[in-house]
Amino acid sequence: xxxxxxxxxxxxxxxxxxxxxxxxxxxxxxxxxxxxxxxxxxxxxxxxxxxxxxxxxxxxxxxxxxxxxxxxxxxxxxxxxxxxxxxxxxxxxxxxxxxxxxxxxxxxxxxxxxxxxxxxxxxxxxxxxxxxxxxxxxxxxxxxxxxxxxxxxxxxxxxxxxxxxxxxxxxxxxxxxxxxxxxxxxxxxxxxxxxxxxxxxxxxxxxxxxxxxxxxxxxxxxxxxxxxxxxxxxxxxxxxxxxxxxxxxxxxxxxxxxxxxxxxxxxxxxxxxxxxxxxxxxxxxxxxxxxxxxxxxxxxxxxxxxxxxxxxxxxxxxxxxxxxxxxxxxxxxxxxxxxxxxxxxxxxxxxxxxxxxxxxxxxxxxxxxxxxxxxxxxxxxxxxxxxxxxxxxxxx
Numbered sequence: 456x457x458x459x460x461x462x463x464x465x466x467x468x469x470x471x472x473x474x475x476x477x478x479x480x481x482x483x484x485x486x487x488x489x490x491x492x493x494x495x496x497x498x499x500x501x502x503x504x505x506x507x508x509x510x511x512x513x514x515x516x517x518x519x520x521x522x523x524x525x526x527x528x529x530x531x532x533x534x535x536x537x538x539x540x541x542x543x544x545x546x547x548x549x550x551x552x553x554x555x556x557x558x559x560x561x562x563x564x565x566x567x568x569x570x571x572x573x574x575x576x577x578x579x580x581x582x583x584x585x586x587x588x589x590x591x592x593x594x595x596x597x598x599x600x601x602x603x604x605x606x607x608x609x610x611x612x613x614x615x616x617x618x619x620x621x622x623x624x625x626x627x628x629x630x631x632x633x634x635x636x637x638x639x640x641x642x643x644x645x646x647x648x649x650x651x652x653x654x655x656x657x658x659x660x661x662x663x664x665x666x667x668x669x670x671x672x673x674x675x676x677x678x679x680x681x682x683x684x685x686x687x688x689x690x691x692x693x694x695x696x697x698x699x700x701x702x703x704x705x706x707x708x709x710x711x712x713x714x715x716x717x718x719x720x721x722x723x724x725x726x727x728x729x730x731x732x733x734x735x736x737x738x739x740x741x742x743x744x745x746x747x748x749x750x751x752x753x754x755x756x757x758x759x760x761x762x763x764x765x766x767x768x769x770x771x772x773x774x775x776x777x778x779x780x781x782x783x784x785x786x787x788x789x790x791x792x793x794x795x796x797x798x799x800x801x802x803x804x805x806x807x808x809x810x811x812x813x814x815x816x817x818x819x820x821x822x823x824x825x826x827x828x829x830x831x832x833x834x835x836x837x838x839x840x841x842x843x844x845x846x847x848x849x850x851x
Contacts, residue, residue: 458487473836492590509587513621519568534598580657607631662827671696677750687714739779760796777811797842823847
């Protein structure tokens with residue numbers, strides 16, 4: 456018989472709304488023993504069964520829900536069903552947009568909390584972020600091999616969030632071939648090189664696909680600045696959109712080297728593309744003081760907020776960088792600005808941009824809104840799944 460986690464009185468409300476997390480403060484007691492990641496039953500204070508989840512004794516999120524069905528076992532068949540369900544939701548998107556790469560599993564929103572799986576061509580890249588996901592590793596890999604026998608699987612569970620779950624970092628081949636140093640993928644007619652083994656996250660930011668495509672609509676004839684450029688997806692898109700020139704800025708020289716290769720790979724004019732290794736904040740201040748001007752600026756910074764205690768500091772960072780960008784834009788120029796911090800609400804991000812406009816002594820019109828691509832869905836019971844937000848702003 457499974458161990459049971461008994462909730463404190465009145466703390467079952469979020470579960471009745473099918474939110475997939477149980478925080479430590481909602482727990483009354485454990486009945487029976489469970490090791491980290493083991494499957495347990497979750498019951499209300501009266502002992503009524505509510506859900507089945509993964510136990511995580513070292514995390515503030517004490518349990519993550521696998522199933523709301525009392526008859527469902529958490530085994531390789533369970534993962535096969537979830538994978539097949541997720542694949543159906545992605546196939547229409549891949550067909551519609553001509554994609555060979557997409558997010559296959561988006562954690563909680565695909566009913567698999569703590570699990571991220573990205574597909575890049577013939578490779579599946581796996582991230583297991585919770586104790587429950589790690590505990591179920593053998594069952595999940597068996598399911599992947601059953602559903603995708605022709606694909607290779609590579610593990611990129613080398614992210615610091617695992618430490619909160621008491622887990623060591625993990626990386627390496629799981630089955631099949633080792634990924635090449637750089638793998639070519641296709642996205643909206645662009646060829647892009649992805650570093651699965653050493654790149655950020657699982658190798659590439661698939662979630663920004665729609666925003667990269669949108670950049671083309673704003674680029675024709677423009678002088679473009681691409682900040683936090685990583686491997687240059689926005690720059691390639693701007694060149695395809697007919698920009699006059701594009702400057703990509705990042706602190707990583709290897710990323711900039713791949714960005715240059717991406718421009719060449721797409722047969723674009725490298726004379727129109729410049730790549731600068733520098734700190735974006737410092738460079739924007741230098742250029743403001745020199746009165747440099749651009750027509751289109753893309754701001755796609757890394758996550759500024761890891762926990763709620765960092766939110767105030769992150770607000771200052773977002774305000775500062777957006778103010779600097781606005782000061783560098785010609786009148787009527789466009790700012791494409793993003794936040795990938797899940798703890799940053801969309802309305803607060805919009806307010807920060809408005810405050811930045813005041814400090815920059817510029818008027819700003821919001822003309823388009825962005826979010827993560829459709830292969831990164833947000834299930835209604837887990838609004839925290841919407842982490843990426845962005846705006847196209849006309850700066851007057």
